[in-house]
Amino acid sequence: MWICGIDEAGKGPVLGPMVAAGVLVSDDEDLSSLGIRDSKQLSAKKRDKIFEDICASYKTAVVVKSPAEIDARECTMNQFTVLLHAEVLRTLSPKRVYLDACDVNAERFGVNVLSASGISAEVVSEHKADARYAVVGAASIVAKVTRDRIIEELRTEFGEIGSGYPSDAKTVSFLKKYIREHGVPPTCARKSWQTVTDIMSKSAQKNLFDF
Numbered sequence: 001m002w003i004c005g006i007d008e009a010g011k012g013p014v015l016g017p018m019v020a021a022g023v024l025v026s027d028d029e030d031l032s033s034l035g036i037r038d039s040k041q042l043s044a045k046k047r048d049k050i051f052e053d054i055c056a057s058y059k060t061a062v063v064v065k066s067p068a069e070i071d072a073r074e075c076t077m078n079q080f081t082v083l084l085h086a087e088v089l090r091t092l093s094p095k096r097v098y099l100d101a102c103d104v105n106a107e108r109f110g111v112n113v114l115s116a117s118g119i120s121a122e123v124v125s126e127h128k129a130d131a132r133y134a135v136v137g138a139a140s141i142v143a144k145v146t147r148d149r150i151i152e153e154l155r156t157e158f159g160e161i162g163s164g165y166p167s168d169a170k171t172v173s174f175l176k177k178y179i180r181e182h183g184v185p186p187t188c189a190r191k192s193w194q195t196v197t198d199i200m201s202k203s204a205q206k207n208l209f210d211f
Contacts, residue, residue, distance in 0.1 A: 002026060004094040005135030006085045006113075009143035011077060011102065014193040015164035015171060015186075016151050017064050020084035021143035023135055024059040024092045031058075031134040036141065041131075044148070051145040054138050061091035062146055071192045078103055079112075086116035096122040098136045100129040154188045161188070166195040179203050 008020040025031060034050050042050070054060065063084050073080045081102045089097055103109035110125025126132065130140040155161055158178070162170030176199055178186050183203075185196050 003096045005098045005139040007100040007140040009147045013164035019147040022088035023138040036137040085113045089117040099125040
């Protein structure tokens with residue numbers, strides 16, 4: 001029976017895209033030899049190696065949403081995540097899907113993803129599924145490595161941008177400097193995020209006082 005796992009990376013950062021990924025296998029045991037676990041518990045080098053092994057051996061699906069697409073959404077981030085998972089699910093069309101639920105109600109998340117996908121499948125939706133099911137751990141690795149590589153491309157374009165998370169002082173410093181010099185947020189930033197709106201507001205106030 002074909003099963004797939006789906007997970008996402010980059011839901012919370014203020015910089016860079018959000019990535020959802022799925023991995024399709026005939027049996028969860030197929031992945032046992034790869035040493036898969038939650039991507040956050042692996043070194044970057046180990047993630048990259050497993051990422052290449054997964055992509056070489058199994059069918060994968062990746063959905064990347066840019067900061068502009070995230071800003072333009074007409075729903076909550078949880079609902080947006082449902083839509084991304086559903087898009088991956090439609091592409092892989094398994095008989096059973098394992099989801100790493102981002103809703104406080106894991107069962108509701110699964111029902112919503114299945115409904116949005118428009119396909120028929122058995123759904124297992126749980127919190128921390130990436131640590132419990134190898135196929136979700138594999139999806140977690142594909143999502144994170146894909147996003148990490150995009151972030152590296154952004155570093156080449158913009159210089160030091162930190163991790164992209166609002167709690168990262170380097171990221172906040174980059175945003176303040178860029179907005180001070182250009183008057184607008186960089187294209188890699190999610191303009192609707194509080195971090196950006198706060199910096200823009202303070203920058204506008206400072207310019208007004210300067211005037």
